[in-house]
Amino acid sequence: MNLLNLLKIAVNALLLNKLRAFLTMLGIVIGVASVIAMLAIGQGSKKSIQDQVSSMGSNMIIVMPGIQQRGGVHMGSSSSKSLSVDDVEAIAMHCPSIKMVSPEVRSSGQVIYANNNAPTTIYGGNENYLGIKMLTVTSGREFASKEVQRAAKVCLIGQTVIDNIFEEGVDPIGKYIRFNSIPIKIIGVLSEKGQNTFGQDQDDLLIVPYTTVQKRILAISHIQTILASALSEAASSSALTEIENLLRQRHDISDDEEDDFEVRSQEELVKTFSSISDILTVLLGVIAGISLLVGGIGIMNIMYVSVTERTREIGLRMSIGGRSIDILLQFLTESILISIIGGVIGILSGLGASQLVSSVMKWPVAVMPQAVLASFLVCTAIGVFFGWYPARKAANLDPIDALRYE
Amino acid sequence: MGKAIIAVNDLRKDFQVGEVTVHALRGINLKIESGEFVAIMGASGSGKSTMLNILGCLDKPTSGTYELDSVSVAELSKNERATLRNRKLGFVFQSYNLLPRTSALENVELPLLYNPKIKARERKEIALQALEAVKLTDRMHHKPNQLSGGQQQRVAIARSLVNDPVVILADEATGNLDTRTSYEIMSLFQELNEKGKTIVFVTHEYDIARLASRNVIFRDGHIIKEAQVTERLNVQVLLESIPANDGFD
Known part of the structure; x- marks a missing residue:
């Protein structure tokens, strides 16, 4: 079966259950949107700190008097x-x-x-x-x-x-x-x-x-x-x-x-200050990532339901010449389609949410193109990963049993 | 009579149910030639369904040989059997098995989707011809739930015709239909048979079986009787004997 036919079948199947497809997608949409928005907020705060520090000087190096010891007593650096x-x-x-x-x-x-x-x-x-x-x-x-x-x-x-x-x-x-x-x-x-x-x-x-x-x-x-x-x-x-x-x-x-002195470069200052927002970014990203994972599990769940519901259809498709691989690809295409469409909507809403945060709450945001690309790839991967087991279950059905399934 | 479409020799099928081995088929010899209309009959558990599954290449025999249109089926892999089903067989089921919420035309096109040699435009053309053969061109955009049982079964028959199979396998195709509609469907089968289609038909209704050209009767995994139908009924005569409104005056 060629790709076009696969897509057609998958799109038809999704259109037959519009509300269900939409609700399944919603998990992915929310997951991706929150990943993108959270990372944008995290990166925004990091970037604004970096900008501020670099505005303090041009490739500046600061030499300060170091901590001095007198008879075992540490003295304050300013006294040096x-x-x-x-x-x-x-x-x-x-x-x-x-x-x-x-x-x-x-x-x-x-x-x-x-x-x-x-x-x-x-x-x-x-x-x-x-x-x-x-x-x-x-x-x-x-x-x-x-x-x-x-x-x-x-x-x-x-x-x-x-x-x-x-x-x-x-x-x-x-x-x-x-x-x-x-x-x-x-x-x-x-x-x-x-x-x-x-x-x-x-x-x-x-x-x-x-x-x-x-x-x-x-x-x-x-x-x-x-x-x-x-x-x-x-x-x-x-x-x-x-x-x-x-x-x-x-x-x-x-x-x-x-x-008896201390040398610091502006770069180090940037690192020190941005490490806090790095932690923040990772934390936000992880939380958002978990919601993406939950979205993926949602897809898996619905795909299992769908395979069970359509057992007779699978039996029929097999009896008229669908090979296991055709059935596998059919269900896999469906789950990938759900996750990719969800991903695209999620990316758009994530970008929108970032804009909203920056214009309404005046927070600095910086959307990372890598994050957008990565979420898209992760979505495809989620589609494959969580669609795989339900699709394989469908592909491994026995046509005789499937046709008799009530 | 033409060449042998189906040649089965000493075919056996065992099922393992727990500890017990069930011998569903115990040495079947059967030859069906091109242009025949064979009715397979038998009580439940006689092995006729198992036989149809094997003839339909959905299942493999435990031993024995089965040649479908000169292809030895027993040696084929799962995928090869799927492709063989797609190119050489047409199925008609008791419960129609149409895809829900999918138009009649798309249902008929379905087997062609699994044949990469057929382009999209060709597909529609062939499907339309098949719908014409079952006289349902005017309903091609209707969904199964907008069609009567008889019409649904005609869509299923069109689907079984669409790949120009060497044999059509029908499993109790009239089982869910009232008498008159059953006869209408049988009339369609007879018409197709007259045009040269080979048909193998599983049924437990004697009057339906008498519309076929040959009857094969199964019991306990054996063929116990095999006979040409001597007084073959013409379904048109039967239809005329039933009032059009089914007698509900």
């Missing part, structure tokens, strides 16, 4: 003074995988303009700092390396700080503000970045040359963090090892000692 400006210069000179590097020192305090004041954080970096953190200036200018050298009292200001201390419509550029009583001239306004994933306002900041923070605000000579930018995403792991080796050498750390 292990990083210096010389480390920054050495990284710039000796690490080929690094594009840009900058020291970072920060302090929090009160910013004052006229009668207004607000708490904020001041960050100090060099002329590469904006590039590494992927920040841009919307008006005014960035500070130059000369201003870094002479610890100039110039700053770039974030939008939140402007909103907090300036009246509406006032151009902040050229105005002097005071940070912990030190007057600083505003030379540029930073572009808005909004909140990050952790709810932190990324516009509540001032950026000044690091020397200004070191000398005029904190009076320190070490630096708190080193920020670097790798040449590319691929180069970031080699950049990591380069920095680690260089700093171990510079800090005279012997092979059996632990680092």
Whole structure:
């Protein structure tokens, strides 16, 4: 029997029992739709975390002072003074995988303009700092390396700080503000970045040359963090090892000692944060997968009923020349058809549900094409797997018994 | 009389029912030639149904030979027998066995679906011819539940004709029908027989058997009597003897 005839017979059989075919399909529809929607939600949250982390900087590598031991007592990492400006210069000179590097020192305090004041954080970096953190200036200018050298009292200001201390419509550029009583001239306004994933306002900041923070605000000579930018995403792991080796050498750390610093790449941050949503995705996927399995069992159940109901038909088909394989294929085609049609409807409703979730609940969703393809294949497999036993039962019937079946 | 369509030699069939072996057929010799109309008769349990199953290639004999149109059936596999049924045999059953909710035409087309040599268009043409032969062309789009018993059986006969079989096997084909309709069906069989179709017919009604050309009587797995019908009845005469409205005046 050719494929066309098989399909015709299967379609006719399904049309004869429309409601039953539809209800059987429903199991698959719900299963597939939930797999697709759940994975889309899981992937969406993962992707949004990834986007947020990558918006923090371009292939950024962060070097922080490590945990130090003094007489067996672990000290907090912030108390450590292990990083210096010389480390920054050495990284710039000796690490080929690094594009840009900058020291970072920060302090929090009160910013004052006229009668207004607000708490904020001041960050100090060099002329590469904006590039590494992927920040841009919307008006005014960035500070130059000369201003870094002479610890100039110039700053770039974030939008939140402007909103907090300036009246509406006032151009902040050229105005002097005071940070912990030190007057600083505003030379540029930073572009808005909004909140990050952790709810932190990324516009509540001032950026000044690091020397200004070191000398005029904190009076320190070490630096708190080193920020670097790798040449590319691929180069970031080699950049990591380069920095680690260089700093171990510079800090005279012997092979059996632990680092007195910590190097993290943005990639690792992404991994850390997205592992949570990975678990979520798997969990949602498994639950949805179970409903798909239940749908498959539904098909099997109905196919068994159908084979029993149509025993005489099977007997007749055999007596007029249907071979076992013809009967097997007939019932298999039917179950595959149910699961594939169910699968297609399921994929469409899954895509629809994902859209609905993103537009009504404003959740980030990302439909994975692999998930769509995989659900389709799984559906076909379900059709074959759960249709196989009922179909084989039909094919193995004895035509004489089947014809006499009441 | 033409060549032998069915040649059965010392055919035996045993069934194992639990510990007991039932000898359903105990050495049958039977030859049916082309163009014959044979009625197989016998009481329940006489072995006539078993015989028909074997003649229909639905079952294999325990021993003995069976040649259908010069093909030795005993040596064929299950699949080969299925194909043989499809090409050489036509079945008519007591309970019609039409596919429910499927039009008469599609029911008649059914055997051709299992013959890959026949294209879809040809299939419809052949099926229409078969329906014409049973005078049901006007009902071809009707479903079985819209047809009377006699009409359903005529659809089944059309189905058995559609593959141009060498022999039509009918199992109590009039068993579910009233007398008049039975005669109508028999008239159809006689007509087909006159056109050269070989027919083997299982029945337990003597008056039906007398419409055939030869009677074979089974008892306890043996053929106990085999005879040409001397005073063969013409079914038209019988039909005229019954009032058209079946006597319900």
